[in-house]
Amino acid sequence: MIQHSMFHEKGPVFWWTGLAGVMAAGTIVILFASLVIESVPVFKAEGISFLWGVDWFAGENYGALPMIFGSLAVTGLAVVMVLPFALASAILTSEFLSGRARLMVKAAMELLAGVPGIIYGLMGISLLTIWVRDVFGLIDGNTLFTAGLLLAVMILPTIMTLSEDALSSVPGELRDTALSLGLTRMETVTKVVVPQALPGLAGAVFLGIGRAMGETIAVMLVIGGIDRLPQPWFNLFAPGQSIPSKIGREAAEALGFDVQWSALIALGLVLFVMVMTLTFAGNVLLRKAR
Amino acid sequence: MTQNSYAIELERVRLSYSGEAVIETASCTVRKNAVTAVVGPSGSGKSTLLRTLCRMNDRVPGFQVEGSVRVLGRDIHDPALNVYELRKRVGMVFQKPCVFPKSIEENVIFGLKFHDSRTGRDFSEKSEQALRDAFLWDEVKNRLGDPAHTLSQGQQQRLAMARTLAVDPEILLMDEPTSALDPKSSKAIEDLILSLKDRHTIVLVTHNVDQAERVADDLICVDDKTVCHKPCQRP
Numbered sequence: 001m002i003q004h005s006m007f008h009e010k011g012p013v014f015w016w017t018g019l020a021g022v023m024a025a026g027t028i029v030i031l032f033a034s035l036v037i038e039s040v041p042v043f044k045a046e047g048i049s050f051l052w053g054v055d056w057f058a059g060e061n062y063g064a065l066p067m068i069f070g071s072l073a074v075t076g077l078a079v080v081m082v083l084p085f086a087l088a089s090a091i092l093t094s095e096f097l098s099g100r101a102r103l104m105v106k107a108a109m110e111l112l113a114g115v116p117g118i119i120y121g122l123m124g125i126s127l128l129t130i131w132v133r134d135v136f137g138l139i140d141g142n143t144l145f146t147a148g149l150l151l152a153v154m155i156l157p158t159i160m161t162l163s164e165d166a167l168s169s170v171p172g173e174l175r176d177t178a179l180s181l182g183l184t185r186m187e188t189v190t191k192v193v194v195p196q197a198l199p200g201l202a203g204a205v206f207l208g209i210g211r212a213m214g215e216t217i218a219v220m221l222v223i224g225g226i227d228r229l230p231q232p233w234f235n236l237f238a239p240g241q242s243i244p245s246k247i248g249r250e251a252a253e254a255l256g257f258d259v260q261w262s263a264l265i266a267l268g269l270v271l272f273v274m275v276m277t278l279t280f281a282g283n284v285l286l287r288k289a290r
Numbered sequence: 291m292t293q294n295s296y297a298i299e300l301e302r303v304r305l306s307y308s309g310e311a312v313i314e315t316a317s318c319t320v321r322k323n324a325v326t327a328v329v330g331p332s333g334s335g336k337s338t339l340l341r342t343l344c345r346m347n348d349r350v351p352g353f354q355v356e357g358s359v360r361v362l363g364r365d366i367h368d369p370a371l372n373v374y375e376l377r378k379r380v381g382m383v384f385q386k387p388c389v390f391p392k393s394i395e396e397n398v399i400f401g402l403k404f405h406d407s408r409t410g411r412d413f414s415e416k417s418e419q420a421l422r423d424a425f426l427w428d429e430v431k432n433r434l435g436d437p438a439h440t441l442s443q444g445q446q447q448r449l450a451m452a453r454t455l456a457v458d459p460e461i462l463l464m465d466e467p468t469s470a471l472d473p474k475s476s477k478a479i480e481d482l483i484l485s486l487k488d489r490h491t492i493v494l495v496t497h498n499v500d501q502a503e504r505v506a507d508d509l510i511c512v513d514d515k516t517v518c519h520k521p522c523q524r525p
Contacts, residue, residue: 180454196391
């Protein structure tokens, strides 16, 4: 019997790919460790109540809840608003459009997905805030709702094209089989194609959520920039703050001032954990769905 | 023979993709309750011809049918015809066994469920019958809840047949149903075809002439863009 030790007789390809893999994994570990280490001062000063404190006055006290709430609210809002449109347009494109029309829609969506956040942000302040103010009769159009709406527009192309990819990669034989059994095209889509594409669809949504949660500049321009929980909490037509917009606004001035700096890093850590949890939960759900 | 003894009648049918003819002219008939084999070299348009009979090519861009295609006495391109009803009466089994990522039993009743949507209806009897008709019941009766992809390729193909049979079509179209299978599974499918012709009209596309001679009552030849009847060698 021949037995090889794990590293015996591995060629250069093994070592190069191995090195790349270790570097990728190592980056995550170092990133996470430095976030944890640099957040220690604020947790020393505020204790764990940093996470649910509602006031943030630089130099006095630091409470992260308004930012955590803001991030969850704008992301949740964006996803709820975008899902029906993204999925419907993905289904239309993949199942009902002809080859050429499909390619044109895809090309347009992929271009849109690549538009930088700042461009959306400029559109947001010049158009969206004004529409929101006028339509809903507000004094100021910079609100959590506006940020959610803008994020919905921003993540639409991403979710739509990825969902479309997932739907159109469902094998044609499954469609043929369903149609040959006398199902209508709509029944084929809802009962065969969509269930089969579910993992890919969920992947698309989680990627969209990831982008929405991390988006800084566009949100910063329209969210209002007030570190306060809305009153009452579900009033999304109030100005607020998300984690990235808070960090983006304060990072330059806080650099070097240690508790405030540490508080911002801790916000980053919270965001990091939130996105990781979502991704993980998404994977678990997907595995269950299969 | 009266017209009624034909399940399918083609008259000067031309099939083309974007103007390019796959079949220049097809005039032939398929008898009821008989096995008709469609033979010919690969790429000659046998599958296209078969798919035309239940309008599976409706969605293919540029596909065009000229001439008259009558199935069960009706012109299938009549705008008043319900294509879903047609496909219910004209079932199709494809070359590659294709099962849905569901349990064996759910696969069998998949089509049936849509045509009989009364809630709380028990399909177990129908599914057992369909599996028995497809000679699969004894092999799966103790594992109906298992995922369908745990079956062998040959069993999956018989499952696909059971699923089509459950809808109770009058005509069964089979597109090289044994080409992906081993000899033993192919034999099982051939036996199955012979057992089904009492109740169904069967059109079988095959590139295997021996197989055609073993199971078919009539032969239709597709070659050089024309379709013609061929006297069957079988006694």
